[in-house]
Structures are given as structure tokens and as C-alpha cells.
Amino acid sequence: MTDLTADPVSEAVSVSMIQMLNQAWEIRRSEPRETVRLARLALTLDLPTPEESRARLCLGYGLLRLGEFAAAQTELTQALDTFTDAGDLLQKRTTSNTLGMVQCELGQPVAALQTFLQVRQLSVALGLIQGEIEALNNVGSVYVSMGNHPGALESYLRSLRLSQQHELRDVESEILNNLSVEYYELTRYDDALEAAQASLDVAPDTESFITHTSALALHNAARACFKLDHLDRALDLNQQALAIFEKLEDQAAVAEVHDELGRLSQHQRRFEEAEHFFRLGLQMRQQIGDLHGQAESMRHLGGLQLLLGQTQEALDTIHAARATAGHSQAQTERCAADLALADAYRQAGQFREGFLHLEQHLLLKEELFNAASDQRVQSLQIQFELERAEQQRAAAEQLSAELQQLNSELERTHQELTVAHARTSALLEQVEQQANQDALTGLANRRAFDSAVERLQPGVQMTVVIGDIDHFKQVNDQYSHLIGDEVLRQIAGVLGAGVRLRQGDLLARFGGEEFVILMVGTDAVTTERICERLRLATERHNWGAVRPGLRVTISLGAAVSRNGEDLTAVLQAADHALYEAKANGRNRVVLRP
Template sequence: MAKVKSSHVSTDVEAVLRAARQQYRCDCQQMLSLAEQALQLALADDVASLAHATLLQGQATLILSGAQTALPILRKALSQAKVIAANPLVAESWIGIANALQSLGQHHAAFLAYLDALQAAMQDNSYMLYAQAYLGMGNLYVQHSEHSKALHYLALAREWADASEDQDLRCKTRLHLSATLLSLRQFPLAYAVLQEAQSQLILPLRRDWQAEIYNYLGLIHVEQGESAQALDCLQMACQINIQAGFFWGQTVNLLGLGKLSFRLDQPESALTYLRQALNLADEFKDIHLLQDIHYQLSLIYEAQGDDVSAMQHHIAYHDHYMQLQKLKDSSQFRATDQRRLQNVEMKLKLLSSELEVNQLKQQRDQEVGRLRALESAVYHDSLTGVYNRRALDERLPDLLRLTQEEQGNLLAIMIDFDHFKQINDLFSHHIGDMVLRTACDVLSQLTRENDMLARYGGEEFVLIVHHIDTAIANKIAERMRQKIEQFNWSELQIGLQVSISLGGAVWQYGESATELLARADKALYAAKHSGRNCVRFARIGGHA
């Protein structure tokens, strides 16, 4: 009984854990509740479930209650995951820890944690975890205003996200990459990346990201002097953030609207937007935003001649600037850590090369398939499946040159269905199509691999054969005539009878493809005038 209960509990834990993960992107409060439920269900010796549940608890706590509360939980999850050598959970725990340290301003410690995450992820070659770790590293460099270095890691994050199957992560990496491209004033490239992000956006789940895309598009329009479009984008972004209660997003949008209004020589509107942004930014103490808002306010008051207010905001701007410098100085990444990162990157480049090789092989296989399908569509008759007139016109001259070089022989046999118009008139065009399709199946079974059966036009076909003499070619043509005549056509339509006439010609040295087919056509004409349902071959010299 105990074993049955244990199995049942384990299954329950797995179901709860799956449900908790599904809530991560839409309802962290529900995720936290489910993670705590999983902790209650997990058995003491089920360390894997305990580690998983603890990690999810830490991730939810980081968002709901902040880094200080979440860090001990995430470190516990890391310890549990290490005990059972669950490398993906180890890597994910390190990423959670790094995110928490980053939000506390402990950038050097966060950098090391991301490095540990990369090394753990390499044990299982997890593309998604590579992307998350590189995303975190890129954002660290953004906070240090080292945008060129940030660009490197954010581009890597996008590459690994694309290799994963996580659509949400693909969108997220593009959002962060576009923000850095904006900082580097690479506006056309930023716009293109934003379009990619828009195509990956999961709505309505990621309305905050939709607002972020509108905000970045607004900033691009501002820089390009497109004020009306900029205003529309920024207002749409702000409206989404207000409706959803996203205060950080509102602050960013209000700052953008303030800058735009000042540029449009609307100082009062600019002051209104920027004061609202300042009130919001004071709530969550984002130093970068506060610095930027105070700087913009100092510019506006200076332009209005209010030197006292301008000086107050300039002092506040300088204070925040100095705070950022102190954080930057205390979080410098050491040379030894950089070398460690380079070693990790070297290994990941090898994995990336292997991934690229596999992707190229897959693309090559897909391309070959597309080319074959294209060739089939271009060179084959859609009704009967045999070669079409285009294939005959292109290939026959080559076959003649080859025959001449090898001093071999080649024959063309024209095939025409007798009284085919009557078949269409008496039994319908649909039956006529079925006759052509079925007859071509029968004729194809009588040809060799190197022979070429092509539809010449309408109900007329041509067979090109080589490396056989006229007597054998005559036997092939006669056998084709008999097979068509003897086929049980009543299975297609009661009362249906089908026969063919055939005319052949042997290629003569120096003769063109057109001349060869013309002589075969004359032989076919002779077969028609001989009562149809027969075979005639052109004599050397041109007559049948």
C-alpha cells in the first residue's frame, strides 16, 4: 500500500509542478500557491520534486516580494538541485539567483552567477538556458552603459533563443536587443528587430511587451522627426500600461512623451508628463529613470528662465549620476572572470557551430526537397505525371549531342490517341482525362529507366529511346499499341474503347531535334491514314 501511495503522490507532484510552470508568465501569485502545494505533496526523499518546487517558489517570490526574500529560497533550490546533479535545475537556480543579485545592484556577484548558469547549462546543452544567461549578462552591461558589449551578449541570447522552441523567449530577447540598438542609435536595425519581436508576441498574455514595442517605435519616430507617429505610438503604449497597471512602463512612456513635447515646443505639456513620471519613479527608485527625468526637467526649466528649478533638478540629476558611478565602480568585472567567460564562450561556440551545421544540413535537405518539387512542377505534366513539352524541348537536344559523341542511335516515337475528341464528346472531358492518365501509367510500365515519355500536346505524346535498334523499337511500339487496345477500359466507363497510333523515326547524323520530331510526326500521320491503331516507322530519306 505504501508503494501505491508514494507513486500516487509523485504523480500529483508532477502535475502540480507542470501547472505551476504554466502560470509563471501570467499569474505569479497562482504559481507561488501551486509551488507551495507541490512542496507539501513532495516526499522527503523525492529531492528532484523538492528542488523543482523550491525553484518555482523562489522565482515567484522574486517577482512578488523582491530579491531579499527570494534569494534564500533560490539558494536552497540550488543546493537541492546540486545534490542530485540535476543540471538544468542547477542552471535555472543560478539564473534566478543572478536576477535577484542584479536587482539588488550586486552586479559582479550576478555576473559570476550567470557564468555558473552557463557552465551548468552546458552539461545538458540547453539552448533556452544559454539564452537566459546571455540575456542577463547583456542587461548587466546595459546597466553599466557599456552598450557595445551588451549588444554582443544580447545578440547571442537571440541566437540561442531562436534555436529553442520558446516563442516567448524569442520575443523577449528581441525586445532587449532592440533597446540596446536604440541606445547605439542603430535605428533601422532596431526597427527591424522590433518587427521580429512583434511577430513573436503572445497576446493578450504579453500586453506589457506590446506596450514596450510601441514605446520603442515611438522613440525611433522621434529620432526620425516623425512627430505624429511618435505621439501615436507613445500614447498607445501609455494607455496599455495604465489599463494594466504597469507603473514602470507608464513611467517610461511619460518620460518619452515629455521629451517629445519639449521637442515640439510644448513646455507645459512636457512638464506635466515629466512630473507624473517623477512621481511614479520615486515609488520604485529606479536610478536610471530618475536621473533621466531630472535631466529633462532641468533642460525645460532652463529654457523657461527658471534657474532655481533648473539647478534643483540638475543637482538631483548629478546625485543619481554619482550613485550609478559608485555602483559601476563597485561592480567592475574582473579580468579573471572575463577569462573564465571567454573559456565558456569558446565551448559554446563549438556547440553553436555544431548547431549551425545541423541547421544547415536540415535547410539543405529542405531545399533539395523544394527543388525536387519545383522540378516536378516545372518539367512534369500535371495531369499524367509524365514529362511535359518544356522538358522535352530542353532535354532532347542534349540527348542528341550525347548520341552523336557516343556514335550511338536514338529514336523518337510519336503516340496519338485515336478519335480522342469523340471520347470527350461521348463520355465527358473528365473521362478523357482519366483515359490519358491511365494510358500513361500503362505506357510508362513498358519504358526503361533512361527512356523519356513526354506529353507533346493535347492527346499527343512522344517516347525517346536510345541504345536500341529499329527492330526492337518497333516491337516496343507494337507492344504499347496492343496493351492500350487490350486494356479493360470498361472499368472506367461502360462502352469505352481506346486505341493509339504510333509513328517512329530513327535519328540521322546531324539532324536537329525539330527535324527528328517532324519525321516521326509524318510517320504518325501515315499510321493515321492506314486506318489508325497501328505502327509506322519513317524510312531513311523521310517517307514512312
């Protein structure tokens, strides 16, 4: 059916807009400035609410990468509110995760911890084990920013175990990278290098992941090598990381590597090369609007200028670093800039100014320490909730394991019962068969014969034939009971082959050398023909194969029911006919007249 109200132009715009947002999200790490441009372009359009929220999510992430944290927080908060109202848990989880990173950059670690706790809870609700592990990994990064190194190590190692348990190699590689950073902060440089190398070893063999995560691991390994005085290796690793980041056009990462190369060159007293790298890093950070990074690059450049005796240039550069840090609310970087200024003024002989900046450094450091202390206290409750969640997870996993074990045991028990039931059924069937079967000949016995008669419909016409082996006692006496038993088995085979049994018919051994045939709906003529065929077949059977000189015949008496006679009457009539056959010379058939 055609929708006459559909607007092809609107549909085309909608498809184009969705494609644009998809592209903005895909390039958010490598090209954050382009992500911001595309997201802002999308927001100029008349977007439906879900797409508008997606655009704000893309914009917030791009602003995060560009260091515009306050603006990023505004966009992400709006997007989060909309996704929450819409009940879109998946987008709420993604937005919350990005918001948590922004809060961490803004120096709001307690808020970041609360956000990542919500991310973890959402991941559990959505059944996203990878999302849950990533949230725990992010909690570790927040603890690093707070100086809570035991908490960071615990979070990283816990998330690392989970990623290994669920064979999530990409997540495991990212966690090992973060663990390398944490070891670096703890000055455990050998451990930092080992964790970075482990990250390289477990990284998935996919091009996108190798380039991004492996480049981070190379850079982390290079930093550890620098501290371990493995300078040539540090240079090589940084150059490998730089090549990958440049290929990805990840300017923030490229700037960070340039800054690291500048510090490495300065350490090796290659001052001109060091200045070149510092200025390259600063230029890139200015291009992408990373204020925090700019302050760091300018402080490093100022330190180099001070080392080269360029005191005034150093003071100007470090003052600019301090101002930039203030604009970006990077209090830690501002604190470091004040300390650098105190040292620069001291070298310039301007002790009063140096003392003032040293005092500002100490005041800010105390302020940061007190804030960190308050944050650590506030984070205790969140840490308690995280530990409680982990205990609940452990308890749930243990319960799940116990239930699986119980299910396995129940399944095994069920299988055993099924086997036992099958064996019991087979045994019962075997017992029933044995109860209704003559053990020697394999024919039905007297019990089976009686059961067959009971199943007959009342008034049905029945024929009973009784056969008795002639002179069977002489066979036993002359040839042995073993030969007699074989004669009985052979007779059973001859009779079975001579009678075409139909539904309701039965051939049975009555006992001794006597056999009985029950037939339904058979008239006298047919009965006599069948009996004669059986007699003749017995007489002509190759008895010499059983014992040379052996000859066996059979006498048969038969009776067809008349006027609803019962079995007893028909059996008696057949027995009388058999007696007559025996009396008249045996090896003959007599049918009741």
C-alpha cells in the same frame, strides 16, 4: 490494491498546493505581487522539500519583478542549493537563470555572467537549445549593464543566428528586442527602430506572445522614434504598448510607459500632461514596491518641476529620488540624482550645495567607473570561457556535420553495394541458369540432368525416357535449319505439356534431336502410358502451322531401374529400347522388358 495508509485530506492539500504553485509561476510576469502572496502562503504550509523549493523560486521571481532584489537573491539561493542537492538539473537551470537576472539588477555583473555561463552549460547537458540561446541572450544583457557594448552586440548577434538556425521565432523576437535596447544605448536610433520592427515581424502568432513581446517591441520602437524626433509616431506606439500592458496587468511595464509618455509630453512642452504621466508612473511603482523605478520617476518629476521654476519642490523631489536610490542600492540612479541636484542648486543660486552634490556625483561616477573597470577585467575570464564554449560548440557542430556527411556517404555506399550485390546475384543466377539451360528450347540441358541425378537418394527407383525425333536430318535438309530449330522448340513444348513433372522429375534436351525425361518412383505401366501420350501428342501436333506439308513424329525408349541399378545402366537400357523403337519402324514406344 488500496493503500490503507493514505490520508485523503493530505492528498487534497498536496494537490491544492501544487495547483497554487503552478498558478503563482504562470502569473509571475503579469501579477508579481500575487505571485509573492501565493508563494508566501505556500511556505506557511508543511511542504515537502521539492515543493518548498518551487515556492521559493516563485517568491524569488516575484520579488525580482517588484524590485526587492536582495530578498529575491536570498530566496533563489536557498532554492538553488536544494535543487542542486536533489540533482534536479531542470529546476536548477530555471532558478539559476532567475538568480542571474537578480545579480545583474544588484550590480553584480561578474556573478551574473558566471551564473549565466552555468545556465548555458546546464542547458547543453539537458539538450535544451532554446535554454542555451536564452542564456547567451542574457549574457548580452549583462554586458549592456557593464557598458561592454561590443560584447553585448556579439552575444546578441550570436544568439540571434542560433535562434534563426533552429527556427525559434519566439526567442528570436526577444533577442531582437534586446538588440533594439542595445542600439538605443549606443545612440544608433535608426538601428534600434529597425530591430524593434523586426521583433514585431517575427513574433509568433500566439495571443500570449503577441501581447507580451510585441508590447515590448512597440515600446522600444517608440523610444527610438522619440530620439529621431518622430514624436507623433512615438506617441502612437507608446499608447499601443500601454494598452497591451494594461490588459496584461503588468504594472511595472505600465509605469515605465507612463514615464516615457511623461518625457515625451515634456519635450513637446505639454507640462501638465507630463506631470500627470510622471505621477502615474511613480504611483504604480510605489504600489508594486519598485524602488529603483520610483527613484527614476521622482528624478524625472523633479527635472520637470525645475523646468517650471518650482525650485524647492524640485529639490525635495530629487532628494527623495536620491534617498530611494540609496535604499535600493541603485548607484547609477543615485549618481544621476546627485547631478540633477547640482543643477537644481545652481539654478537656485545655492552654489555651495550645488558644488557639494556635483563633487559627490563625480566621486560616485569615478567609483562606478572603477568598479566597472574591475568588473570588465574579471569578466574577461568569463568571456574567454564563453568564447571557448562557443568554439567547442562550433567544433562539435562541424564534427556533427562531417559525421552526417560521412554517414550519408556510407549509406550511399551501402545502397550502391546492395544494388551491386543484387545485380551480381542476379547475374550469377542468370549465369547459373544459362549454364543449366538449353538456349534453344529453354529446357534443362545435360549438365542440369547430371546435377539432378546427383541429388537423388541412393537406391531410389528411377525411370529414364529417351525421345528422338524421327528423320530430323531430313527436316533440316528439306526445310532448312531454321525450321529444324523451330521443330525442336515445338517438341520441347509438346513434351513439357504432356509430362506432369513432380518433385525430383526433369525434362531435358540431351543434345541434337534427343530429349530425356527423368522420373522418380514411376512404375513400368505408368511410364509406358506417359510415353504413349507423348508420342501421340507429337504425331497429332499441328506441324503444318510451322511449314505446310511438315510431319514430325518421335520414337521413345524407356527403362525403369531394377534392384538399385545406377544411372549408367538405366540410361543404357533406355538407349537400347530407343534403338529398338527406331529399328521397328519409328514413331513408337519401347519399354525395356
